[in-house]
Amino acid sequence: MTSSAAETADVVVVGFGAAGACAAIEAADAGARVLVLDRxxxxxxxxxxxxxxxAGGGTRQQRAAGVADTPREMADYLREEVGDTVSAGTLRRFCEQSAGMLDWLAGLGVPFDARLCPYKTSYPTNRHYLYFSGSETAFGQSAPRGHRVLARGTSGRxxxxxxxxxxxxRGVVxxxxxxAERLITDAAGRxxxxxxxxxxxxxxxxxRVxxxxxxxxxxxxxxxxxALHRPVAWLERRYxxxxxxxAGRTIxxxxGFVFDRAMMREHAPDYRGGLRLGTPGDDGSGIRLGVAAGGSTAHLDRVSIWRFLSPPAAMLDGQLVDRDGRKVGDLSRYGAAVGEAILRSPGARAWLLLDAATLARAxxxxxxxxxWFQRWQALWLLTFGKVTGATLEDVARRAGVDPAGLIATAGAATGLPPYxxxxxxxxNRTALPAPMLTLxxxxxxxxxxxxxxxxxxxxxGRTAVGICSRSYVSGLSLADCVFSGRRAGRAAAAAVLSGRPGAAAHDLGGHHADRG
Structure with missing residues (x-):
């Protein structure tokens, strides 16, 4: 590749989402000259x-809402989700630093709020900003840890x-x-x-437009x-x-790679048909760059696919069954756990059984x-996306579910008909796509x-194995982006600055330098 221009920096960050921004901030605050690039x-x-x-362990918002939580309780729950994807020490640090991480974000101007949502939901309305965003209640815990940024509509922007x-x-370029197309390495592979x-x-x-x-x-x-992205890619190729x-160090x-069909087919073929949560930048390019330089991967088969059944909260009082009428999953779990349970059911199919009273409450x-984005799905389900019947046997036949299995699961007294x-x-791609992202x-x-x-x-972030690489609950990926981005930014800057004449330990913020 013949270069027509050149730049130089202590730390180069490839990608400018939450992880890249947090990495850049920490590296710059450590004294490094930082350059960020984004496709x-x-x-x-x-x-x-x-x-x-x-976030949890006693955040300002939890305390203001009267919620008691500790880092240990947070870690006890997350261990159920994380498994052995990261070490016990890393998970403990994540939980112990969690409340401070939220304060760090607030210090950068990110607004949060303590208004607590009183019901189970996939995402709270503009009246609530603290909620149960995971499966805490299924594991006997009572602390909500989903901290939604204070903004109307979806708050990521x-x-x-x-x-x-x-x-x-901070003067970051x-x-x-x-x-980014290729990582440059020296004779030693650095x-x-x-x-x-x-x-x-x-x-x-x-x-841009x-x-x-x-x-x-x-x-x-x-x-x-x-189709709309093709001219974008053409401009890149042509101009x-x-x-x-x-770079002294590169981050x-x-x-992730949810927008790369080849990687999805190779690593996660069961997840075809889901709604890709990301942008065309989630094409696996960062992972491929690392592999080409000699890195290795893990958990590429782990994909979070969501099936949210609430709001309305009344929907969670129904019974979720497969085509044989057998119970599917646990409706008190987060939507990713419900989605995975449905995906593993026969034909990846499931139905929610409601009686007349529950349907009316919903x-x-x-x-x-x-x-709005929750409302149209719920409206579809409660109007056109359902079948009804005067008896369990009748509604099962109309849905294509085994009547005997449904009756055995639901029992004779399951509420008021019609069902x-x-x-x-x-x-179900007609009006109820299942969002998914790679982990x-x-x-x-x-x-x-x-x-x-x-x-x-x-x-x-999602270019690396992290806290949420086994199982996802809402907010855990962004929290891991902040946690891992800050970690990488500090370490990369320390590695560069430690090699400069006169560098002192206090100049590096006490962080261990990467000598590799």
Whole structure:
């Protein structure tokens, strides 16, 4: 690759979402010269997310809401979700630092609020900002830990905007519309820079607008999103010029791979048909860059696929059954656990059985407990997406469910007829798509975020194995992006600065330098 321009920095961050922004902030605060590059304009999946950060152990918001929580209780619950994906020590640090992490974000201007949601929901309305975002109650815990950023609608855009402001206030150089194509390594295999392609001139505003148009349609109408993205990719191929960036250390924060069909087919073939939660930047490029430099991966088969049955909260009083009429999952669990249970059911199909009284309560709650994107799905289910019957046998036959199995599961006295059965299969693409995101990534040292086997390279967020790489609950990915991004930023800066003449331990903030 022939380079027509060059840049240099102590720390280069590839990807400008939550993980990349947090890495850049910490590296800059440590005294490093930081350069961030992003294929598009920044934000990534963070900016289109709900802006929920999973935090506990006694946050300011929990205390203001009268919620008692400790880091140990938080760790006890998360161990059920995390398993052995990360060590006990890493999980303990994550939980012990959780309340401080939220204060750190608040210090950067990210707003939070203590108004507690009184019912179980997939995402609270604009009246509530603290809620049970996971499966805590299923494990006997009583502390809500979903902290939604204070903003109307989905809050991720405000979270990223505040982080981006903090990055620029520190004088960090951000190269937008710049795509990393290859990591540069020396004879010893150490990563010393990045080869990129960057847009210039008239192509930049056109590329920016076309990409923006493709993101939201790509979430709900994947075919349309792909069509709208083609001219974006064409502009990159035709008009981007080479750029070589020399780096003291490099941090990969380029998201997951839910938008890469080949990687999904190879690593997670069971999850076809889900609604891809991310942007075209979640194409696995960061993971592939790390692998090409000598890194290894883990948990690429782990994908979170969601089936939320509430709001309205009354829906959780129904019974979830498969085509044989047998019970599916636990409705008190988070939507990802319910979605996984449905995916593993025969034919990946499931129905929610409601009696007349429960159906009526759900309809009454519809307008008060939902935001617009929840409302249209609930409206569909409660009107066109159901079948009804005067008896359990009748409604089962109409739904295509085994009547004998349903009667055995539901029992003779299951409520007031008529009964309704709602098709909530994860591959119901008509009006009820199941959102999904990838969880695995590059294997990293859990003390520093350094990519194992690759000197000079770090990774964070969904490009790396992290806290949520086994099981996801709402807010855990963003929390891990902050946790792992900060970790990588501190360690990368310490590794560079420790090699400078006259560097003192206090100059490095006491962080262990990566000597690899």
């Amino acid at each position: 598009f304009g920044g934000g990534g999946a963070t900016a289109i997310s709900g802006g929920v950060v999973y 405000v979270l990223f905007a505040r982080l981006a402001d903090a990055v620029r206030q 951000v190269l937008a519309q710049t795509r 990563v010393t820079g990045v080869e990129c392609r960057t847009l210039a001139g008239w192509a930049r505003p056109v590329h 076309l990409h923006r148009w493709s993101v939201k349609p790509g979430l709900y109408l994947p075919g349309l999103g792909r 981007a010029r080479p750029l070589r960036i020399a 990969l924060c380029a998201g 309809r009454r709650q519809l307008w008060s407990q939902t935001l 309704a059965m709602l098709d909530v299969s994860v591959r 695995g990534g590059l294997r990293v040292d859990e003390e520093t975020g350094r990519v194992l086997g690759v000197p000079g390279l770090f990774a964070a």
